Structure formats: C-alpha cells, structure tokens
Amino acid sequence: MADLSRRQLFGVGAAAVGGVGLGLGAGAVVARPAQADVVAETVPFHGEHQAGVETAPQAHATFVGLDLRPGTDRSALVRLMRVWTDDAARLTEGRGALADTEPDLATAPARLTVTVGFGPGAFRAAGLDDRRPSWCKPLPPFEIDKLEDRWNDGDLLLHVGSDDPVTVAHALRVLLKAARGTAAVRWVQRGFRRARGSEPEGTTMRNLMGQVDGTVNPTSGSADFADVVWNDGAEQPWFAGGTAVVIRRIHLDLDGWDELDRPGRDEVMGRRMSDGAPLTGESEHDAPDFEAAGPGGLKIIPEFSHVARARPMAPRERFHRRAYNYDEAPDGIGVSDSGLIFVAYQADVDTQYVPVQRRLAEADMFNEWSTPIGSAVFAILPGCRKGEYLGQGLLA
C-alpha cells in the first residue's frame, strides 16, 4: 500500500480513499480542509458486467476510439488490459493510479466508471478473429449517413464517465498515458447531460433540441434489461456478460429545427416536446397508440414520425439508449455545432439495432434535421473479478 502511505503522508483526500466515507487515515496529518463533505460516491469496478452501461448515466462522458499501433500483438494487448484494469479499479475508488503524477485529482470519483470495448481490429491484432462476435464490424451503410472518417470505427473503445468533469479529464489522461506505446487516439467525443442534482433521479434526458430522449429504455436492474443488453455467450462463450455498443455521432440541425413551430415538432417526433408523452397519451411513459385516428381520419401519430418508425417490429428489436449531448464551437455559419452522441447497448447489433435503424433510414420525418456523421461498433468486454483483468476470458 505504498500509494496509500504516500497519500496519508501528504494528507490528501484520505477520507475518500476506499470509497464512500470509509474514513481510512482519519488520523493522518490533514493539511487542507477535511474532505468529509466531498461527494465521493463510487460505482464498483469489478463484477459480472463492466460498469458504465447499466449505471445511471453520469453528467459527463468521454468516448475515445483508439487505433492499435502496428506490431501490437496478443501479449501487448494483455499488458494494456492489465494496466487499464488496475488503473480503473483504483481510480473508480477515488485513489490515484499507480505512479499517478496528479493523485490529488483522483479524490472525487463522483461515480466514475471506465468501460472498455474491442473493435474488429483488436481481435485481428490478437490473432483471435475466430472469437470475434459476428456483429462486431462496421454497420451496413444507411442512405441517410454522411459519415466522416474522423468519427468512425477504431480498434479499442475507452469510455470514461463521471459526474465531475475534472475527474473525467484526469482518469482519461492516466489511461491514455498507459496506452501510449500500444495505441493512438483516433477520435474523442465529449458528451454531457444535466449536472447531477439538476433533475430528479430517473428523469429521461432532453437533448439539445429539447426532445425527451430515451423514454422506452429497459429498466436498469430488471430481467428485461439483462435480456436486452447482456450477451449470453451462445455464439462466443467467452463473451457471456459482455454487450455490444453502437456509437453514432448525429449532427442535429438546430438552426433548421428553429423554423418548425411547436405543433410541427410534436408531429415529427410523434411525441409532445413539452413532456415527451406520445400524441395519443397523457404522460411520458404511456404506450403510443399507432392506430388511433383524429377527426379527419388521419392517424394521430403520423406514420412517418420518429416514434412510429423507431418502434420495435419484432421482440428482439430493442436496445438500451444512453446518449450524450455534444456542443462544439460553431463554424461561423450556423449558430451552433450541436448534436447527439447516440450510444446504444444490446446483446447483438445485427438483430436488435440494425433493423430499427434501417426503418429509420428509409423514412423518418426527423431525418431532415438529424444526420449521422460518425459510426462505430465495439464489443464491450464482460466484467472481471478482483485479480482478473478485462478481456482475460478472450486473451488468456
């Protein structure tokens, strides 16, 4: 516990070490304000599944796609996974990583999670392409796509989430330093939601168009969630407990959307902007009635509205959405460069996400204001127990 001793010596964040209010080192020399008031909420790193998927979304998330450097083989991947596992386990407990050069930035985990995924290139580099889940490959092209290579694909995914943006920046730097010799950053997508405490727990997010976004998600902790999200290992036994993530960068044309009035927006979505209720219902979680007709005989929820096109047409066509907003500097023409980092988890991309996305690409009124500009698919590794490393079931 050299790390802990050093930290006690410097009197830094002792109360936060080891999780919520454990009070380790309470008798140590504390040369700055006691950290008892610090929000040091932690999310366990170890477990059957990786954290950061079923975890209630934190306020901040950064997604990084990395390319393996030429010559990276299975043993290099094992080394990286060992280090990332150790770093993530420490950081998520509010401790500095081993040889952390700024351990004082690690003291407020604020529900920090670190989630790691493999793209097709990682399986190839490890010489294990036969153990790649069949859906772990780029999505088929969709007619609406205007993909820019700078937001596409990657051999590895690193997803760091926390309610504190300084914690995200610190954890990301620690993890990217560890990967420096093995992988290079391909893209970085920084996303945000409401600050923790700004809304009651469990409020569905609104995106920057003001839409209530993510209403029909499976409920965390339910058998339904497990069924939709966690892979059962039927195709690839090592992957049991993993999940598939689709990350789509979707530019939202806020300037164009402004030209629509409120009733027009409701029609496009099939839901009310005000509260997310379907046009046939009273509150957000009411089931939409796609058959109901209005006075003129027209359907109340238009056939080509987003909600009508996005609904599952088969029992498996569901996934867990965990999106983030992005807002970059405008290019001098529009007022905003804003959009959604659409993030969807499911056991199998081909049977769950792809058919829904195909229907949306064919006809969805909302396509006029939303453009996919980036796309990536990763196999989110199963969780690991203490003493194991991420990906051990595949790489060992």
Added chain:
Amino acid sequence: MADLSRRQLFGVGAAAVGGVGLGLGAGAVVARPAQADVVAETVPFHGEHQAGVETAPQAHATFVGLDLRPGTDRSALVRLMRVWTDDAARLTEGRGALADTEPDLATAPARLTVTVGFGPGAFRAAGLDDRRPSWCKPLPPFEIDKLEDRWNDGDLLLHVGSDDPVTVAHALRVLLKAARGTAAVRWVQRGFRRARGSEPEGTTMRNLMGQVDGTVNPTSGSADFADVVWNDGAEQPWFAGGTAVVIRRIHLDLDGWDELDRPGRDEVMGRRMSDGAPLTGESEHDAPDFEAAGPGGLKIIPEFSHVARARPMAPRERFHRRAYNYDEAPDGIGVSDSGLIFVAYQADVDTQYVPVQRRLAEADMFNEWSTPIGSAVFAILPGCRKGEYLGQGLLA
C-alpha cells in the same frame, strides 16, 4: 406573463420559475415528475455589478469572443444589449427567453450567470472611442507568448457560467441567436472545474497539472475585493461598477510536466503540490516567507519560482483570478491538449495585471511548461437595474 402561462399550461418546471422553491404554479397541470427536487439555485442578474465575477465559480463556463459585423453602429449595439439583457434576466431565473424555441431546457439555472464585455472594437463601432477605458486594448507583447490569432481579441465578450452544462449550452444558443445579425463568433473557449458538490464550498481549484490555483484571491464580498476588482469611474464615469477582464489561453505541457518529480514540481511553483502551502508554510493560506533560507543558505522558496515572481511588488498589483480548465482532443502526438483558461478581473489592467505578467514573462521557472496561446482584454460593463439594459450608461 404570457411566458409563465404557457409554461404552466405545459406543466414544465413551474416550481423552478422565479427562483428557489417559490412554488409558483404548484396547482398547475404537471404531466411529468414534480420538479421539487430540482436544484434551481439562482444568482440575481440585476445589480450594481454584473454577476459571474464575484459569484463563486460555477462548474462550467463558456467564453465567446465575437466580432461585430461591418456596419454595426451604436443603435445596433443598443438593440443587441436590450435583447441580451432581457434574455439573460429571464434565463438566469430559470425561465425561457422570449420566443425561446426550447424553453424546457431553461428550467435548471443551476446558478446561471451571463456576463457581457466590450472590446476596443465595440467602442469604435459605437463612435465612442473617447469613452473607452485606456487599458481596453490588446496587452503588450510578452516574450513567452505564442499567440494564435484564433484565440485572440474580439469586439464583444459573452461569458456564460452554470453548474449545469446543458444550461450553458441552451443559454449560449439563445444569446448567439439573438446576436446573429450583429456579430459573428470569433472564438469559443469551454472551461470546467469540479462539479458542484464534489468539494467543500470555497476550496481553491486545482488545475489539470494538479496545482492548487488561485490561493491569493481577494475574498468575495469584502471591501478588499471591491477595491481590487470594481472600477471607480475615475477615468470614465460611465464605467463605475465595471471591471476589466484579461482572458489568456495557457497551454499546459502535461507531458513535459510528467518528467518532473514531486519535489521538483514543488520547487518550480514555490508551493507544495499536495496542499498548495508555500514551501515555508504549513497550510495553503499561510503567507510565503520569501527571505527564509534553508541549511545551505539557499532560499527555501526559489527566487524564480512561480509564487515568488507572481507576488505583488506594489499595492495595486493584485487581481481576482477565476480560471477554468480546458481539455481538448489530443493532436495524435501528445497524450493531452490541456490547459488553463486564465481569467483575471481588476479595476485597471495596466496597473494591476501587466506589471505582474511582465515579471512572470521575464523569469518564472513555470514558463517552461506553460505557454500563452491566446489573449484578450474586455471592459466588463457595469451592472444594470430592472428596466435598464447592459451598457446603457455608455450607449444611451
């Protein structure tokens, strides 16, 4: 109160309207979860001074430099200031702006502040260059500067701060939409600090190098703060109650900083990394003893350390620092593209900031790891009362 009625009708955020838990509209139709739990803390917009300067720093701040479009005159500036004043007054209370297309994003102000400044070009455009404070101009060049034009100067400054990043994005869009015909975005700098609640109130921030940053600030609410920060109008009577802001984008070489061990870092700064105490003291707010010598006769706080060079050499050489971290996507070579949005407020730039910065530029060990890449100076307008608009004392 058409705005309030509409909001009551839609049952959105009624409890947040008008400030903290006023409970307006409690009897209105509420079609989504009650917002009683919402953190709806507000900072008053109206007053002798603009908010966002003496306000305890929020977790998020975006600074936008704008260029006035050709042909913008005094009356166009008056129109923009009227709209910005009205928008800011509403948004900071948790209400949508007039004709807000996404009023549902306005319901969690989370200490939202909007602060407006004029650069030299705004005075010129208004034909009022004789009423420009003499320090309202670009800083003199410093030898250490590697300024990039994309981060420099601007005719107007818009500074939006909140503990909630969605609130920042929404407010910024509303305000930039209002400015669309009058001004174009020149630069955008997005900064962050610890999330609200991550640290005890009043904790000095740490930057991404782990340094405790901003220890010697004047205390908010004190006579000393008023003396250091608020202009008394001696040079320009209309400017009484305003302040001068210097915004410097400072790239921090985190990769190079990593090569220094902890004692080496302490020496460079003249303060301990662990708790920010001066090397001659026990805790952060102890006064540094610049004369104290160690066993070998060498000064304990090195002469060229940052704290030694940054100390005031004359009573007026002080200012209020209110910096933010930035963390952009790395360029593929370094691990991080990180730094500090250094933000300093004072009554007069020439007598307060400039002499200190000159000494730092001449000799400060920390210069090896910190590079100013952007620089701007703005006159932060005095505050306004209800019924007035920002800049009225100058423009009316």
